[in-house]
Amino acid sequence: MEITKSENIRNISITGHGGSGKTTLAEGILFASGVINRFGKVEEGNTVSDYHKDEIEKQISINSSLMNTLWKGSDGSFKKINIIDTPGFMDFVGEVKSALRVSDTTLIMVDAFKGVEVGTEASFMITNEYENNVIFLVNKLDADNADFEKTVSVIQESFGSRVAVVQFPVNPGNNFDAVVDVIRMKLLRFKSDGKGEYTEEDIPQALQAKASEYHQKFVEVVAEEDEELLNKFFEEGANLTDEEIDFGLKKGMRERKLFPVFCTSAAKNIGTRDLLDFISNYTESPMDKPAEIGHSPNSDEPIEIPPKLDAEPVMFIFKTISEKNIGELSFFRVYSGKVKAGMDMINEANGKTERLSQLYSMNGKDRKEMSEVVCGDIGAVVKLKDSHTNNTLSSKNFPVVLPEINFPKPNITMAIHAKNKGDDDKIASALHSLHEEDPTFLVAFNPETSQTVISGQGEIHLATILNRMKSKYNFEVDVTNPKIPYRETIRSKVEDIEYKHKKQSGGRGQFGHVHIKIEPQERGKGFEFVNAIVGGVIPGRFVPAVEKGLIETLNSGVLIGCKVIDVKVTLFDGSYHNVDSDEISFKIAGSQAFKKGFKEANPVxxxxxxxxxxxxxxxxxxxxxxxxxxxxxxxxxxxxxxxxxxxxxxxxxxxxxxxxxxxxxxxxxxxxxxxxxxxxxxxxxxxxxxxxxxxxxxxxxx
Ligand SMILES: Nc1nc2c(ncn2[C@@H]2O[C@H](COP(=O)(O)OP(=O)(O)OP(=O)(O)O)[C@@H](O)[C@H]2O)c(=O)[nH]1
Ligand SMILES: [Mg+2]
Incomplete structure (x- = not known):
């Protein structure tokens, strides 16, 4: 395959609320552009994007997937369009973040009946964070209850007035097959073959007034992007030329002030071809983007990484998955230079050298070998040894670290226990690799409660991960609420607690005898031990044993097995036996005296x-x-x-x-x-x- 030039690359993510039609749109794009010759359906579990077992079972996207296609732009050259289809369900928002981190433009899909939903808002917020250009698609216009005008007005209310309608549907509802393009002022009529082909017609008389009104509004929004255009449009009342419209539109999108709105029926593959034209002709290539600002591996000193092909190679890993028969697959974007199979790169996070073995372009689970991946392009590499999501790989001559994906904090924590005790170690390693794949899934061992705790974005997220663990590694676990790390302490003083530990059973006996005083300490002061023994009533070598007994009891708790905090214990009297006394006996005496006294000291x-x-x-x-x-x-x-x-x-x-x-x-x-x-x-x-x-x-x- 010919290697695409950087300026001909477009990196696009598809986002939106759950079920708005993202995966169907991605499938339609691949079908329309000839990557696949069958239009798969989410319901039938045969789409390119939702190929994982759990996605097919649930009929929702869980992982983001990378696809690509070629599309001819109006300048005659083919654009390589990388497409990342993201899940809409909020538990998987980490996937959306990582996709947008490496995209330049995001298509936000909005259901033409449901309008702006949580997932729409979340997508938009993430485009802010990663400075993606935004295109809204009003989808499902073939549904009975579709309401284009209302949907556009809620988009405007939610995301500002610079939402520019570039198309409106002619006949939304069951028979939907045509839209009016208000930039070109043409009617596009789509064939019903699912290939997304359309013919251009003149706008019929009955729609001309509406089309002109939308055109006028569109030009007005575009004009607002530029002082000069604004003057021309409002003061001189003149129309804008095609070049001026192009200029204003691109500028507005680039500055994230103008958001074009398209009409689609992903299910009928209506609206994809003209969308691909628009993407090819109007959206930014990686070469149009400002330099990434990274930093040196050893300091915060900022370093610019301009998108240049003839520069030292820098790549950023935004996603890692482990696939059966392949092992770990790392998805990356090249931010400068180009990378080739066989090249050695340094992972700046750990200083290790990674050899890039095979490089691939991806369409769902299908891989195609690539000899090189150029600046701005997105690809995958297998078998990196020590590199994970959020790592930057760069050349020895240009050590640099790119900004990481800011993954969301966990919302929910559970404790897990192996059903089979012997599996503990293996489960720990499985959990670790699940975390590598999905950084929003966290694992930790809490030494205080002796529990392995897992955290994630929600119940469905954790259930999905545990399901994956079961099907991939065949481990069964029980899940419970994590133990709460309570503390125990006391509220009053007990002046004298006596405990005598004495055992006489043949041979040498045991003897330890203590008097202690216990009292509360101010919150945060911790434990204090005072040795007030005088005259050697307890020999000095046994005093540390008493303290040890106290500390052990403080750690294991008295009332409910939780740590005891903020107490002061004074050892002031006791006795010993010449033969039978030893450290163990005094440890036991200290511990038992404390337990007895603690219960009398108004514990809480x-x-x-x-x-x-x-x-x-x-x-x-x-x-x-x-x-x-x-x-x-x-x-x-x-x-x-x-x-x-x-x-x-x-x-x-x-x-x-x-x-x-x-x-x-x-x-x-x-x-x-x-x-x-x-x-x-x-x-x-x-x-x-x-x-x-x-x-x-x-x-x-x-
Ligand atoms: N009528 C109609 N149904 C559609 C359209 N697009 C998608 N659907 C249906 O809506 C459902 C969800 O579609 P998906 O493509 O899985 O939506 P998604 O946005 O990828 O969903 P998640 O990835 O789970 O967030 C499926 O049943 C699709 O067949 C459309 O344009 N019209
Ligand atoms: Mg999907």
Missing amino acids: ILEPIYDVEIVFPEEFMGSVSGDISSRRGRIQGMDVYGKLQKITCQMPLSEMNDYSTKLRSITQGRGYYDRKFSHYEDVPKDVESKIIADYEKEREQE
Whole structure:
């Protein structure tokens, strides 16, 4: 295959709310451009993009997939269009972020009946973050209830007035087959063969007024992009030339001020060919983009990486998947120079050299070998040893690190336990590779609770990952809510607690005898041990053993098996036996005295309290605040941001397990939150008795 020039590359992502038709559109594009000769359907599980088993089963996209096609531009040259189809379900938003990190233009699909939804808003926010140009597609115009005008007006309300309609549908609904292109002022009539072919007709009399009105509005929006055009249009009342329209349109898109709107029926493959023309002729190539700003591996010193072919090679890995029979496949974009099969690159994250073995261009799971990947292009490479998502590979002569994908923080945490104890180590390694594939899935071992905890974007996300673990590695696990790291402490002083450990059973016995005083310390002061033994009533060599016994008990807890904090213990008296006393005996005595005294010293359980910030549309105020109080939360502040409401509050961790799911459900998916640990606080008495009872029940079962 001829190698495409960098200026002929277009990097496009397709995003939007779940089910808006992204995967169907990608399939239609591949079909219209001749990459495939059958138009697969999501329902039949035979699309190029949704090829994973779980995607076919659920009929939704879970992973983003990379595809590409060639399309002839009006300048006569073929453009290589890289297409990343992303999942719309919010649990997989990490995939959208990584796709947009390497795209230049995003097609945001909007359902012509449902209008702007959570996924639409989220997509738009991510295009802001990664400075993608945006094109809106109003899709499903073949559906009975399609409402183009209403959909456009909500797009305008949500994303600003510079939403420029470049097409309107002639006959939305069941018989949909034509749109009016208000730039060219032509009617495009699509054939029903699913190949997306169309013929151009003159605009019929009955539609001319509407077409002119849209054309006028379009030109007005375009003119606003430039002072000179604006003058010409408004002051002189003159129309703009084709060149001026091209100029204003490109400038507006590049500056992310102008968002063209197209009409499609992805299912009928209507609107794809003219969209591909537009992408080829109007959207930016990687060479039009400003230089990426990276930094040197050893400092924050910024380094410019201009998109230039004759420069040192720099590539960025935005996605990693592991496929049966292939192993790890790393997807990357070249930001400068070009990379060739057989080349050695340095991974600046760990200083290791990676040899690029085979390079591929991808269409879903189909790979085609490439001898080189040029600046701006996107490809895949197999069998990198020590490189993962978010790593930059560069040449020895030009060490540089590119900005990472800012993956979303987890919303939900669960504890997992191997069904078969012997699998523990193997499961740890499987979890690790699942994390490499999906950086929004996190794994950690919590030494305090001795649990392996996994975190992710939502219940469906974690369920999907565990499913993958089962089908790929064949491990079964149980999932529970993670244990809460409670703390135990005391509220009052006990002056004298005596404990004598004495055992006489043939041979040498055991003897350790202590008197201790225990008292509470100020929060945060920790544990303090005071040795107040005088006159050698306990020989000096046994004192550390007493302290050791205390520390062990502090760590393993007295009431519910959680750490004891902020206590002061004074060892002030005791006795010993010449033969029978040893370190073990004094350790036991210290530990037992402490347990006894702790229970008399008005013990309490403390729970972790988190600072939580919740952002959601104001109409959900009642249900969000009601839910906060039902979780023993305390609202501390409220702010308004446009149409959004922000609540700042404190909530006990133990009440937050299903919070992300609940918040999503009571805000129709529009609310999100962030949290961080604040402090420990007394558990209310009724909750305390329940925690103790649960702990005792668990102990009995063990
Ligand atoms: N009537 C009609 N149905 C469509 C159209 N486009 C897609 N669909 C249907 O809508 C459903 C979802 O389509 P997908 O292509 O999977 O949508 P998606 O946006 O990729 O969905 P996710 O990846 O799960 O977010 C499928 O049943 C499609 O057949 C369209 O233009 N018209
Ligand atoms: Mg999809």
